[in-house]
Amino acid sequence: MSENIRFHFDVDGENFTSAGEASVAVKKKLRQLGYPPDVIRKVSIAMYEGEINMVIHADGGTADVEVRDDEIVIVLADHGPGIPNVELAMQEGYSTARDNIRALGFGAGMGLPNMKKYTDDMVIDTEVGVGTTITMKVNL
Amino acid sequence: MADYKHSVSLELPKCKGCTTCLKRCPTEAIRIRDGHAVISSSRCIDCGECIKVCSYKAKRAVHDSLDCLKKYKYTVALPAPSLYGQFDRLDNIGYIIRGLKDLGFDAVFEVACAAELVSAYTRLYIRRSDVKKPVISSACPTISRMISMNYPFLIDNILPILPPVDIAAYLAKEKVKADHPELGDEEVGIVFISPCPAKVSYVKNDFAGAHNFITDVVSVRDVYFALLDVMKNRADEPLDGTESGMIGIGWATTGGEATAIFNERYLAADGIENCIRVLDQIDNEDITSLDFVELNACDGGCVGGAMTVANPYIAQARLQTLKRYLPVSHNRPGSEWIPKEYFNERGIEYNPANLLSEDRKVARQMMQEIESIRESLPQIDCGSCGAPTCMAFAEDIVKGEATADECTVIMKMLFRDYIEQHKEKSILDKLAAQTLGQRSAPNKEDPQ
Numbered sequence: 001m002s003e004n005i006r007f008h009f010d011v012d013g014e015n016f017t018s019a020g021e022a023s024v025a026v027k028k029k030l031r032q033l034g035y036p037p038d039v040i041r042k043v044s045i046a047m048y049e050g051e052i053n054m055v056i057h058a059d060g061g062t063a064d065v066e067v068r069d070d071e072i073v074i075v076l077a078d079h080g081p082g083i084p085n086v087e088l089a090m091q092e093g094y095s096t097a098r099d100n101i102r103a104l105g106f107g108a109g110m111g112l113p114n115m116k117k118y119t120d121d122m123v124i125d126t127e128v129g130v131g132t133t134i135t136m137k138v139n140l
Numbered sequence: 141m142a143d144y145k146h147s148v149s150l151e152l153p154k155c156k157g158c159t160t161c162l163k164r165c166p167t168e169a170i171r172i173r174d175g176h177a178v179i180s181s182s183r184c185i186d187c188g189e190c191i192k193v194c195s196y197k198a199k200r201a202v203h204d205s206l207d208c209l210k211k212y213k214y215t216v217a218l219p220a221p222s223l224y225g226q227f228d229r230l231d232n233i234g235y236i237i238r239g240l241k242d243l244g245f246d247a248v249f250e251v252a253c254a255a256e257l258v259s260a261y262t263r264l265y266i267r268r269s270d271v272k273k274p275v276i277s278s279a280c281p282t283i284s285r286m287i288s289m290n291y292p293f294l295i296d297n298i299l300p301i302l303p304p305v306d307i308a309a310y311l312a313k314e315k316v317k318a319d320h321p322e323l324g325d326e327e328v329g330i331v332f333i334s335p336c337p338a339k340v341s342y343v344k345n346d347f348a349g350a351h352n353f354i355t356d357v358v359s360v361r362d363v364y365f366a367l368l369d370v371m372k373n374r375a376d377e378p379l380d381g382t383e384s385g386m387i388g389i390g391w392a393t394t395g396g397e398a399t400a401i402f403n404e405r406y407l408a409a410d411g412i413e414n415c416i417r418v419l420d421q422i423d424n425e426d427i428t429s430l431d432f433v434e435l436n437a438c439d440g441g442c443v444g445g446a447m448t449v450a451n452p453y454i455a456q457a458r459l460q461t462l463k464r465y466l467p468v469s470h471n472r473p474g475s476e477w478i479p480k481e482y483f484n485e486r487g488i489e490y491n492p493a494n495l496l497s498e499d500r501k502v503a504r505q506m507m508q509e510i511e512s513i514r515e516s517l518p519q520i521d522c523g524s525c526g527a528p529t530c531m532a533f534a535e536d537i538v539k540g541e542a543t544a545d546e547c548t549v550i551m552k553m554l555f556r557d558y559i560e561q562h563k564e565k566s567i568l569d570k571l572a573a574q575t576l577g578q579r580s581a582p583n584k585e586d587p588q
Contacts, residue, residue, distance in 0.1 A: 035500075069505075
């Protein structure tokens with residue numbers, strides 16, 4: 001069994017246009033590794049949504065991806081405001097994004113639901129005022 | 141894809157091995173080896189960026205010459221509408237059409253006419269309920285090749301209708317068959333006048349499959365200069381003008397194809413980097429409210445191709461004047477359904493050109509090595525090693541295509557350490573004197 005491959009990215013909270021860069025970089029790596037297109041797509045969409053969330057709500061954070069033999073694990077961590085009601089946040093269309101964010105086409109309330117939809121396992125660890133860590137797994 | 145025929149080539153003696161093209165290649169297909177550029181055949185998408193940026197004109201587009209007309213008894217010119225935008229103060233496209241006949245072509249079939257038919261059938265196609273949205277234009281071969289390499293999930297979004305040039309070739313061929321049944325297949329030349337190398341590759345690799353009726357591809361540039369000569373000698377007004385309307389000619393510039401869909405849910409982008417960003421967002425399902433996406437690898441659209449003469453935006457302004465008094469569309473489809481001859485049956489396959497190894501275990505091991513090498517590199521992406529980025533250099537080392545000592549930054553550090561250890565500081569002065577001496581030597585002989 002070979003050692004797991006890890007990628008680390010800092011997600012810049014200042015810049016909307018750079019949101020998604022980590023997801024694009026990981027997509028390229030997974031293509032080089034020869035993973036099937038559907039796996040790459042799941043990882044890419046889940047990561048992209050997570051990155052956008054960190055930029056909108058938490059002033060950025062970090063994205064860590066670990067490629068294991070049987071799964072890909074994505075950990076998105078931020079020191080943002082935390083999610084007061086996870087159940088509510090998981091509902092499609094629920095969003096706390098400000099109007100200026102929505103004007104950019106973000107904040108449709110599909111971020112977390114999409115992340116859950118495209119991954120095989122998702123755990124949200126959040127504390128109000130401290131931050132949020134989301135761990136997602138995509139099976140191979 | 142090993143036998144892929146590319147249309148971007150290098151004139152070795154002219155290449156200085158600088159890093160200009162290296163840094164601009166969107167697929168990292170170029171390396172500098174032994175003092176000159178080398179293009180990776182599997183990664184090159186024939187976008188022509190390297191041709192446009194080369195300071196020494198060492199990169200060339202490969203295409204047929206106008207001498208190809210001599211090979212045939214009967215020839216048809218298929219001018220791309222971008223040709224029309226090359227001429228200054230032209231007020232009637234008829235001058236170009238007559239000029240092409242003066243150059244030796246027996247007939248002219250405008251690609252713009254076929255473009256209007258493709259627009260009409262695209263309108264029918266996107267109304268179908270079984271169609272994957274957004275539909276992505278099939279017209280730019282560079283974009284199609286990019287999708288085949290990096291966006292397997294978007295392959296089904298590509299419009300399955302053939303690009304206008306293939307429809308033009310098909311219709312031209314049909315017309316020759318009807319008008320001159322005595323001519324054999326080998327006696328008829330169907331010659332496409334192309335603005336870019338990507339379309340040359342598209343034709344030479346038979347991407348239209350059985351529907352490829354084009355026999356030769358010449359450049360807009362060559363035809364432009366040849367036409368200047370013959371057009372000068374004819375002062376009289378031509379009898380016939382263009383048979384295309386505004387829509388067909390509009391295809392030469394960004395937005396022309398998309399606006400012809402008559403549906404505001406479209407996106408039209410140009411420039412390869414912009415196109416890549418748009419594709420990334422569509423791939424992430426981040427743009428969901430679109431029906432049609434037109435992507436042009438070149439700035440300004442086809443008028444920005446590497447085989448044109450005029451600046452793309454000047455060409456665009458000229459085309460606006462030329463199409464001003466034309467009808468919206470001049471060519472109407474003959475049916476309410478899309479004829480089977482209009483579909484590309486060859487399809488596009490996923491071709492992951494950047495795959496490290498077929499064996500995923502090997503690929504993973506290589507990726508680990510790449511990551512650890514990359515961490516030890518300076519990460520300034522200077523290109524001096526011959527790879528566009530430190531990451532690409534790390535990949536090359538692991539693939540056995542480069543060695544770590546080619547990193548000039550690391551070598552400089554090692555050299556400094558060596559000097560420090562041996563306390564031979566004077567060697568630096570000697571070396572400096574030597575190199576400066578060598579550099580100034582030829583200047584003395586050269587009065588300039």
